Amino acid sequence: MDERRGQPRLTLEQIDAALLAAVPAGHGLTVLPFLTGERSTGGSPARGAVCGLEWDTKGLDILQAGMEAVAYRFAAILAALRPAAPAARELVGTGGALSRLLPGDRSSRTSWKFPSAVPASPRHQAEGGAARAGIARPCRRCRIRAAADRTDLLPAGRCGCRAPLRVQAQERLRVACQSTKTGFTAGSVPSTIPASTSSRRCRRPAGPHLHDPCPGPGFPAPADRLRRPAASCRSVLAGHPAPYSAPSAPDRVVRVSDRRIEVREHLLKSYNDLFHEGAAIGAARRARSCRNHRASAPAEPSRIVVVADPLRFVDRPGNPVPPYPSLLLNKVLRGDRHGLPLADEDTLAVQRFLHRDPELPWLALHAGCRGSNRTLYMK
Amino acid sequence: MIDPEELLQRTGCPVHPAYFPSKLLWFREKLPDVFGRVQCVHDRRVLPAAVRRQRRVQPLDGIRHRTAEPSDGGWDAELLSTLGVGESCSLPSGPGFADPRNPSSVRPALAALRDAAWFPPLSDGACSNVGSGCESADRIALMIGTTGAMRAVRPAGSAPVPQGLWAYRLDRGREMVGGVLGDGEISSNG
Numbered sequence: 001m002d003e004r005r006g007q008p009r010l011t012l013e014q015i016d017a018a019l020l021a022a023v024p025a026g027h028g029l030t031v032l033p034f035l036t037g038e039r040s041t042g043g044s045p046a047r048g049a050v051c052g053l054e055w056d057t058k059g060l061d062i063l064q065a066g067m068e069a070v071a072y073r074f075a076a077i078l079a080a081l082r083p084a085a086p087a088a089r090e091l092v093g094t095g096g097a098l099s100r101l102l103p104g105d106r107s108s109r110t111s112w113k114f115p116s117a118v119p120a121s122p123r124h125q126a127e128g129g130a131a132r133a134g135i136a137r138p139c140r141r142c143r144i145r146a147a148a149d150r151t152d153l154l155p156a157g158r159c160g161c162r163a164p165l166r167v168q169a170q171e172r173l174r175v176a177c178q179s180t181k182t183g184f185t186a187g188s189v190p191s192t193i194p195a196s197t198s199s200r201r202c203r204r205p206a207g208p209h210l211h212d213p214c215p216g217p218g219f220p221a222p223a224d225r226l227r228r229p230a231a232s233c234r235s236v237l238a239g240h241p242a243p244y245s246a247p248s249a250p251d252r253v254v255r256v257s258d259r260r261i262e263v264r265e266h267l268l269k270s271y272n273d274l275f276h277e278g279a280a281i282g283a284a285r286r287a288r289s290c291r292n293h294r295a296s297a298p299a300e301p302s303r304i305v306v307v308a309d310p311l312r313f314v315d316r317p318g319n320p321v322p323p324y325p326s327l328l329l330n331k332v333l334r335g336d337r338h339g340l341p342l343a344d345e346d347t348l349a350v351q352r353f354l355h356r357d358p359e360l361p362w363l364a365l366h367a368g369c370r371g372s373n374r375t376l377y378m379k
Numbered sequence: 380m381i382d383p384e385e386l387l388q389r390t391g392c393p394v395h396p397a398y399f400p401s402k403l404l405w406f407r408e409k410l411p412d413v414f415g416r417v418q419c420v421h422d423r424r425v426l427p428a429a430v431r432r433q434r435r436v437q438p439l440d441g442i443r444h445r446t447a448e449p450s451d452g453g454w455d456a457e458l459l460s461t462l463g464v465g466e467s468c469s470l471p472s473g474p475g476f477a478d479p480r481n482p483s484s485v486r487p488a489l490a491a492l493r494d495a496a497w498f499p500p501l502s503d504g505a506c507s508n509v510g511s512g513c514e515s516a517d518r519i520a521l522m523i524g525t526t527g528a529m530r531a532v533r534p535a536g537s538a539p540v541p542q543g544l545w546a547y548r549l550d551r552g553r554e555m556v557g558g559v560l561g562d563g564e565i566s567s568n569g
Contacts, residue, residue, distance in 0.1 A: 033560065040558025041543030043395045070560065074521065077529045077558035080541045084556050085531035087516040094511040095524035 019064050031062075031069035040073075041080050381461055388539055390455050391546035391554070397561070403462045414463075504530055504557070505549050514549070519557075530557030 010018070032038075035048040050062060082088070383394040392398050396405070407414045504522075508530050513520035519531045535554040540546045546556040 036561035037396070039395060039397050039561050040545075043393055043543065070523075070527065073560050074527065074529055077544070077560070078519070080543050081519065081529060081531055081557060084538055084541045084544065085516060085519060085533050087533070088519045088531050090518045091521050092511050092513050092518055093521050093523070094507055095522040095527070 015060070015063070018060055019067070031065045033066060033069045033073060041076050381457065384542075386455075386458065387542075387545075390458065391540050391556075393543070393545055400458060400462055403464060407463055502547065502555075504528055505547075505555055508532060508549075508555060514553075527560040528557055529559075530555050532556075 030049075030051045032049040050065065053062075078091075381394070387393050392400070395401060507522050507528075508514055508520045511520050511522075512518065513530070514532050516531070516533050519529060522528045522530070532549055532553050532555055535548060535552055540556060544556055544558045546554050548554050
């Protein structure tokens with residue numbers, strides 16, 4: 001419960017769905033996830049930072065940017081690790097936080113499009129310690145025990161008990177990751193920005209800050225790392241690590257459903273791609289929300305990969321729409337969205353999603369809002 | 380002065396405040412009196428060894444040579460000298476360290492545990508990789524918990540340690556190489 005508001009918080013599943021529906025790196029934020037300092041890959045004394053906050057920034061934007069920043073750092077580690085482990089072909093996800101990030105059954109986990117994200121047994125660390133110590137691989141069925149003086153490790157899946165589930169799940173994910181990447185839709189930036197962006201007038205003057213994620217007076221000229229935009233877990237861990245997928249023809253269009261979605265498979269080849277993508281999306285988003293900045297949108301739309309419509313993005317075959325058990329209309333209209341007020345435009349977006357109708361017209365609704373009647377005008 | 384790059388290749392551990400050598404240096408500079416009275420150096424990961432009769436326990440990863448066995452000494456003499464930690468603070472090499480078949484090495488005060496088997500401390504990262512089936516060279520483990528890490532197992536000494544990453548021995552034939560993110564749980568705290 002949110003004690004300040006007396007309202008239930010969004011569940012992880014709801015936050016998950018909201019993040020899935022969000023435009024990757026479309027928040028305009030750049031986050032350094034170094035609250036305890038950077039270890040790999042730079043080892044600099046940098047600390048955490050959130051740059052690019054605006055009036056339009058929402059709580060979910062910051063959450064999304066933080067998650068993307070973590071994913072981005074892992075992509076950096078992976079890029080450094082890949083030459084050192086050239087034989088690696090799969091990525092196995094473990095850890096409590098990752099398990100919480102991937103709720104539900106394995107089918108829903110596949111929707112995250114990790115190269116091979118299979119949370120192993122929650123006891124994987126203890127089991128690994130037991131195996132490493134040469135005691136035994138804890139196995140309820142066959143109870144294989146190794147000699148106490150054994151120093152080498154038991155081979156993976158030797159007992160045959162955990163292996164099938166793990167192998168099957170990993171294989172599903174591996175196949176999934178070799179096919180279509182994610183539902184990114186290509187198109188010109190201004191015309192593909194989601195309609196949920198705010199029309200609030202921007203108070204910031206036009207200028208180079210649209211491309212500068214770290215313009216604060218205390219910051220030096222942004223280094224490359226600071227200029228890297230956050231990229232979503234999906235785009236980084238599914239689209240970016242090209243070593244996990246065979247080289248393919250550049251930018252091909254794939255029609256993935258009959259819901260007017262065309263997906264352009266776009267392998268991000270470098271951090272510069274991610275930077276341009278994120279900066280362009282953020283700038284275009286601002287350009288759309290701030291009419292006086294429309295001319296500041298970058299001039300490379302052909303390289304931009306954005307989600308044309310998040311409402312359609314999550315509702316595609318093979319990726320079931322996650323349920324919204326508690327995100328009901330009345331709660332939405334009360335502004336209960338992760339403890340933050342919900343803009344009218346976002347209310348419409350949520351309603352469209354709930355009704356599975358991207359063309360849901362704007363309506364005028366009367367609703368109680370925090371003890372007073374309120375009229376939401378949706379033209 | 381120690382060359383960080385050379386040290387990385389020798390020990391597999393980068394020069395960084397998060398790792399043991401830097402902590403020892405900080406300890407020596409900030410608390411010299413206490414540091415001078417220290418007879419042994421260990422941390423929570425070597426508890427099984429600390430409760431044995433053996434009073435000397437090993438300084439941890441980052442000081443051992445990258446080519447050393449996990450249960451061996453193999454200390455980097457230059458680094459030990461820089462840190463002001465003598466080899467007497469380390470365990471002797473050989474199988475006598477935490478031998479599970481030698482319960483008499485357990486302190487008498489812990490007689491109730493005399494029949495228990497004791498094992499050398501194991502890296503949690505190595506255990507995580509092994510337990511998740513990533514002990515072969517074809518899989519990389521991505522772990523996101525309180526921290527986050529990405530590790531791979533490869534033949535020991537098969538290639539230099541990449542800049543920005545670390546490496547340590549898993550067993551006599553393999554080593555782990557990878558990187559770590561100190562704030563992995565950012566991604567789940569919301």
